[in-house]
Amino acid sequence: MPRIELKNVSKRFGKIVAVNTTNLTIEDGEYLSIVGPSGCGKTTLVKLISGVWESTEGQILIDGKDIANVPTEDRDLGYVFQGIELFPHMTVWENTTYAPRVKDWPDEELVKTGEDSLRLVNLLEMRETFPGQLSGGAQQKTGIARALATKAKLIILDEPLSALDARVRIDLRYELRRLVKRLGLTAIHVTHDQEEALSVADRTVVMKKGEIVEIGTPRQLYEKPRHIFTANFVGEGNFLEGSVKRMPGKWCQIELRNEQFLFVPPMDVTEGDALVLFTRPENLKFCKDFSTNSVPGEVREVQFMGSFLRYEVMLATDDPVLVDLPIQHERVYAGDRVMVEFNPIDTLVFERPPEGLREVLRLE
Amino acid sequence: MGLELRKISKKFGEVVALSDVSIRIEKGEYLVILGPTGAGKTTMLRVIAGLEELDSGDILLDDKIVTKADPEERGVVYLSQTYSLFPHMNVLENVEFGPKVRDWNPANRERIVSEMLNLVRLQDRVDAFPHELSGGMKQRNALARALSTNVRTLLLDEPLRALDARLRLSLRTELRRMSKDLGITSLHVTHDQEEAITIADRIVILRKGKIVQIGTPAEIYDNPVSPFVQHFVGEANFFCGTIQEKNEEGSLVKCDGLKVSATATDIPVGSEVCVGVKTERCHVTRGKEEGLNKLPGTLERELFLGRLSSIEISSEYGNLKAKVLAEVSATMDEGEDVTLHFDRDQAIVFPIPDEGLEKELEVE
Numbered sequence: 089m090p091r092i093e094l095k096n097v098s099k100r101f102g103k104i105v106a107v108n109t110t111n112l113t114i115e116d117g118e119y120l121s122i123v124g125p126s127g128c129g130k131t132t133l134v135k136l137i138s139g140v141w142e143s144t145e146g147q148i149l150i151d152g153k154d155i156a157n158v159p160t161e162d163r164d165l166g167y168v169f170q171g172i173e174l175f176p177h178m179t180v181w182e183n184t185t186y187a188p189r190v191k192d193w194p195d196e197e198l199v200k201t202g203e204d205s206l207r208l209v210n211l212l213e214m215r216e217t218f219p220g221q222l223s224g225g226a227q228q229k230t231g232i233a234r235a236l237a238t239k240a241k242l243i244i245l246d247e248p249l250s251a252l253d254a255r256v257r258i259d260l261r262y263e264l265r266r267l268v269k270r271l272g273l274t275a276i277h278v279t280h281d282q283e284e285a286l287s288v289a290d291r292t293v294v295m296k297k298g299e300i301v302e303i304g305t306p307r308q309l310y311e312k313p314r315h316i317f318t319a320n321f322v323g324e325g326n327f328l329e330g331s332v333k334r335m336p337g338k339w340c341q342i343e344l345r346n347e348q349f350l351f352v353p354p355m356d357v358t359e360g361d362a363l364v365l366f367t368r369p370e371n372l373k374f375c376k377d378f379s380t381n382s383v384p385g386e387v388r389e390v391q392f393m394g395s396f397l398r399y400e401v402m403l404a405t406d407d408p409v410l411v412d413l414p415i416q417h418e419r420v421y422a423g424d425r426v427m428v429e430f431n432p433i434d435t436l437v438f439e440r441p442p443e444g445l446r447e448v449l450r451l452e
Numbered sequence: 453m454g455l456e457l458r459k460i461s462k463k464f465g466e467v468v469a470l471s472d473v474s475i476r477i478e479k480g481e482y483l484v485i486l487g488p489t490g491a492g493k494t495t496m497l498r499v500i501a502g503l504e505e506l507d508s509g510d511i512l513l514d515d516k517i518v519t520k521a522d523p524e525e526r527g528v529v530y531l532s533q534t535y536s537l538f539p540h541m542n543v544l545e546n547v548e549f550g551p552k553v554r555d556w557n558p559a560n561r562e563r564i565v566s567e568m569l570n571l572v573r574l575q576d577r578v579d580a581f582p583h584e585l586s587g588g589m590k591q592r593n594a595l596a597r598a599l600s601t602n603v604r605t606l607l608l609d610e611p612l613r614a615l616d617a618r619l620r621l622s623l624r625t626e627l628r629r630m631s632k633d634l635g636i637t638s639l640h641v642t643h644d645q646e647e648a649i650t651i652a653d654r655i656v657i658l659r660k661g662k663i664v665q666i667g668t669p670a671e672i673y674d675n676p677v678s679p680f681v682q683h684f685v686g687e688a689n690f691f692c693g694t695i696q697e698k699n700e701e702g703s704l705v706k707c708d709g710l711k712v713s714a715t716a717t718d719i720p721v722g723s724e725v726c727v728g729v730k731t732e733r734c735h736v737t738r739g740k741e742e743g744l745n746k747l748p749g750t751l752e753r754e755l756f757l758g759r760l761s762s763i764e765i766s767s768e769y770g771n772l773k774a775k776v777l778a779e780v781s782a783t784m785d786e787g788e789d790v791t792l793h794f795d796r797d798q799a800i801v802f803p804i805p806d807e808g809l810e811k812e813l814e815v816e
Contacts, residue, residue: 125616126587223816224489253489254644255684255815262755262764281617287755287762306756307778321618323758370759370777391625392669394649394686395732395760395775412759451619452586 090150090164090242090274091116092137097146099132106132108298109146114276119268121277123285124295125321125451130278133295134244137276139163150242163242166235168228170247174219180206180230181215187238205233208267225256232264236271243268245277249284257281261288282322286310294318310368316438319366320449326372326409328365329445332357339432345405348383352435362440369398369410371434374417374426382427385409389422401428453515454479454637455500455605460509462495469495471661473509477637479604482628484652485641488684488815492661493641497607500639501530513605530607533614535594537582543569543593544578550601568596571630587615588623595627599634606631608640612647624651645685649673657681679728679802683813688728689772689792690809695721695801702796710769713744714799725801726809733798734774736763738784741791745799747772748791754781765792 092114099107107129114120122130135141137148139160148155155163174183185202193201206212209229219227228248235243245264249257265288268275279285285292286306294301294309294317302309302318313319320327330350333343339351342365350365357363375382385403399411399420411428420426441448455477462470469492477483485493498504500511502523510519518526537546547568551561569575572592582590591611598606611627612620628651631638642648648655649669657664657672657680665677676682679690693707698721705712705727714727740748749767761781765772772792784790805812 125618225816253816254646255488258687259815262762265755266753279617283617283757287757307782310756310758310778324621368759391650392673394646394669394673395730451616451622452588 090114091152092242092274092276093147093149093152094133094137095147095149097133097136097143097148099129099136099141100144105298107136107143110298110300112293112300112303114274116274117272119265119275119277119288119290120293121279121285121289121291122293122295123279123282123321124301126280127297128295129298130280130295131246132298134246134276134278138165138167138244164238164240165242165244166238166240168231168235168243168245168248170250174227174230174234176219178218179215180211180217180219180222180233183219183230184215184233184237186234201237201239205237208236208271209233209263223256224252225260228252228260229263232267236267241272242274242276245275247279248277250279250281257284264288286322292322294321296321312436313366316364316366316441316445316448319436319438321451324369324410326367326369326407327445327449328403328405328407328409329440330363330365332359332361332363334359342437344383344403345407348403348405350383350430350432350435351381352432352437355437357437364438364440364445365430366436366438367409367430367434369412370396371431372409372411373413373429373431374399374411374420375429376427378427380427380429381432382429385426385428387420387422387424387426390420399426401426403428453477453512454481455639456512456515457496457500458510458512460499460511461507462492462499462504463507468492468661470499473658473661473663475656475663475666477639479637480632480635482631482638482640482651482653483656484648484654485639485656485658486643486645486648486685487658488643490660490816491658493643493658494609495661496658497530497609497639497641500526500605501528501607502526503530526605527603528605528607529598529601529603531594531598531609531611533610535582535590537590537594537597539582542579542581543574543585543596546582546593547596547600549597554601564600564602568600571599571633572596588619591615591623595630599630599636604636606636606638608638610641610643612642612644620647627651649685655685657684673730676728676800679726679805679809679812682728682730682800682802684815687731687773687775689731689734689774690726690728690813691769692724692726692804692809695719695723695725697721703801705801708769710747711744712799713796714801715797717801719801719803724804726804727799727801729794729799731762731773732760732775733794734772734776735793736765736774736776736780736784736790737793738788738790740789741793745796746791746793748789751784751786751788751790753786754784756781763790765790767792 094112097110124130136143188198293303302315309322330342330344333341340354342350383403385401387399389400391398396412401409457475460473487493510517547565624647655672656666665681682688691707693705696706697704703714703717712727747767749765752764752766755762760775761778763774
């Protein structure tokens, strides 16, 4: 049963630090996703686990055993990666049963495993088809079946859906989670797509510049991120710079630009501290009353988003914010003056980052 | 009229890429062409650009027939998925290239080049070479280069595909803004329905070389002409049955032990139909309830997506899906009894598709 531990693992390519002193434990049966922008080290990290690369420092343990000297083929893992390369001259069946054949499994076991794997991805009927005749989604499913047919208990998915159309990707991510859970596998799924990372996983790791920023359940990371980078990366949000004005007991009053004020729950800060307030667009509302926890602004644009409307509002603080509201509410139009209400419970507070807010929020 | 396609068709050998496509696009419009792989989206852009010859039909730019005109004469620029930048030229040189070969006077040239660099926010990176730029910057550099030749029509072929998912969210509205600021007509091809809804003035749904529907994002989303459109732009649940009664306000469809109250329809009583309901327009409550448009079942899985959660429910009417606010799904557990509800206005009646519902809904 695979439980994977990374202890102070680093990987350097020359002077470039791809992964920096990383510690991570993946429990048996867990579906873990790793997300981060291009170049954050997420793919390198799983290549260290799979044995494609050797770590420069640190230890990787699978079930307590150091795997430093275990070659890739003996690590007992299935691997699926972006734009999976199937053997073009082999049928779906031959591709799927490749590992069992190479490992010389008895016929009966080979056939059963191959059939089981293809049945799981709904491709058993396509067993005699060649990859060139398959859609992108079906090719990727064949790749998944091939990984399952190794009977490995650990499956590594490196951008398994990135080459596919948006819609196919959404359908397949459901399938992936279902399969992994049904078979009781441990899965590590690397993606640059924050929504995919949240939707498939039990826990998600957010990486940046070779380091783990934060680990948590998808809900924790989205609703209560502990780091400002996570808040911005796993979904859209509003960030307002301010400083602590005073703390009259129950609430903490924050002064924003242009003499605007908001209240947030009390916390461990002192007057004058520089902060960043953060809310998700769906946690903001319009209100009519000046007395509530609100900031005035002007609607710049209204966007239809399918199940909701998105308002771009320029606040009196010179901060642009997004406000997502259900379609049914009273319509507001571009140019309208509004009061934007901040619910103190959903408003998170971060220390103002020393490198500046813009730098932390940069996505490229 | 900015651009008009009159009954254009194009085949590659036996494969029909475009079949009798007609559309009129206003000057300054941002039109998104949405469809699955193989719909003919790229071909549509390439024939407009003059990179492919038409089999039949006409293309009009500013009310002039350009069907046989050379690509350079059309005043149109086609931006492919791979950004065509000269690798040995820096940001500035790439943007200057067009005006230089056209031999514009230096003052004019300088003005437009600096305008374009400001527009794409690369004014601080003029000395950088393509390999030193991030994917998003390369894309913006290519865009500035394309726009610096004073084109009036921009053809964007999956302009965001190569970028990280989170960055795509930020850049998609930028693209629209730039196009609108310059007053140019843009045709933007994508397979991503969310991207389409967010930025389009109008969306064209293309499938197998044919236009299925043209409309504003709200029309496409709320008044789909077919189950395919309803399911492709957002997901939908479908119920097949027979119309039992109807009047001006609505209809009653009997589906295998289930009665669905649906929107009004021209289809006669007694006909077989399918009724589709968008998953984002379904509600889920705890406990089992019976009644019209109430489907009791068991919550199988929740996938957390951020603002929303996707919920899968197994019921005697099949597997159902709903997308609900994550704060609602937080109160429910997997394995629990729940009920899926929807309003009559959300349940749209369609004739049974010619090739059956399953074929109709295929996305690849």
